[in-house]
Amino acid sequence: MNRHDTPPLSAKIPADVDRPDKILYGMTARQLSILAGSGAVAMAIVLAGGDRLPLPLLAALVLPVVAGGAVLTVAHRDGLSLDRLAVAALPHARRPRTRVSAGEPVQGPPSWCRMRGRLPAPLRLPVRAVREDGAMELAEGGTAVIVRAGTVAFGLRTPGEQAGLVAVFGRWLNSLDAPVQILVQARPVDLSGLAGPILEAAPTLPDPDLEQAARDHADFLNELGARHDLLIRQVLIVISDTTQQHQTDPRPWSKSRKRSAGRDAGAAVALRRADEAVRSLSALGVTAEVLDAAICTAVLAESLSPAEPRPVDNAGPDEVITAKEEL
Known part of the structure; x- marks a missing residue:
């Protein structure tokens, strides 16, 4: 018998490893x-x-x-x-149900104005800034980096290959010494972006049969997207570093400099851990990449509002905001 077809040894481990002990009659x-x-x-x-x-x-x-x-x-x-x-x-x-973009607490109405309900609260996002290298400065302190990873066809592998994949993934999990969040998203996908280039390149093909096959394939992609709600799976790994979160300096004149140095050190540590995660996942045959600032901002915007289009870029402090009306 081939060693790849030999079923590996397995042990059942509860999904909730922190489950409390049962004391009497199956109750905690x-x-x-x-x-x-x-x-x-x-x-x-x-x-x-x-x-x-x-x-x-x-x-x-x-x-x-x-x-x-x-x-x-x-x-x-x-x-x-x-x-x-x-x-x-x-x-x-x-907690208040309505939140607005404000840097300070929302002031209440004057005494002569009668208000129904409660005042909105300032919106506080968990990320305060995204650096050029893709490191996110968290509002509660510390830094984080997002790694986007692909998937593997685990069910199509042999039992031996599955055991090898689980072992490699387990070694990466055991090597972690900082909080890591794994987020699996199912997002809608539009195939019109694939069908358009095929239709544009079809007239340039040397054979009429190839041109007709390309057009049929583009029609198939458009029909597939129109008849079914297609989804694509995206795996995001958020690797954070909170070592600089609770470090304080008693000297007030060096607080700003220490804070900036702490953020730079935390970003370097988070980026190094992200690179290690990419190398570890590549051993599984999983394609992974560390997101830069532009892609990271797009991912955050899509996560906050999945059903809405991506918001436009904010204008800089010195840029003039203009509006253009199309007739």
Whole structure:
């Protein structure tokens, strides 16, 4: 038997490696505490009103408490338990829904003006600047670099080849010493950009049959894009460096210089890690590249507004903004 066809040894590892331990009846300590708390509240209601309240009214008070505790214990939504979802929903509900581009907090209306709703809040993007080399300066400190990678046909490989790919990818993951985010996006693709050059080059072909075949192929691409919603998969790897995020200098006169030097050092470290990721992924047969400033800006704009066209470039401080109307 060929060694490539031999199924490799495998071990099942849970997807959530940080899953808490089960203590009793398949429930964690958090679930048991919620269940015990709801049971204690129900018992307190029974002891306080058992002799003075009729049974239907007592059941109407106790059953919602018990049912609520059971639901909070076992129910999940979007991978989160309901109690954690409620804790996350409370600060989210208090945040303003409308945000505007402003450098300072939005001032309230005068006392004589009656306003409905709440004031908008300043929009704070996670990226404050993109350097020429593609390194992004994060608003919370530190720098990050985006690596765009392709994909491999994993299901078409033999078991031995799959084991080799997993081993190489695992070695890259084990070599990481900084936060890395892997984002897989499915984006719509337009085939008209491929069909147009084919139609333009068709008359220059030496044989009429080749010209007709090129036109048929262009028509096939246009028809395929018109009948189906085609998607293309894009993999983005965000490699960050936060070593300079919490470093402070007690001397105020050197704070700006230290901050600039820290950003340069963090960008150099993030770019070096990005180059190492590109080399590691090339061993898997995955084409990867470090995004420069222009492509990085386009990727950020598309991620913030996937369904909208890319915004126009902002004018510089010394540029005159003009408008041109086409009749």
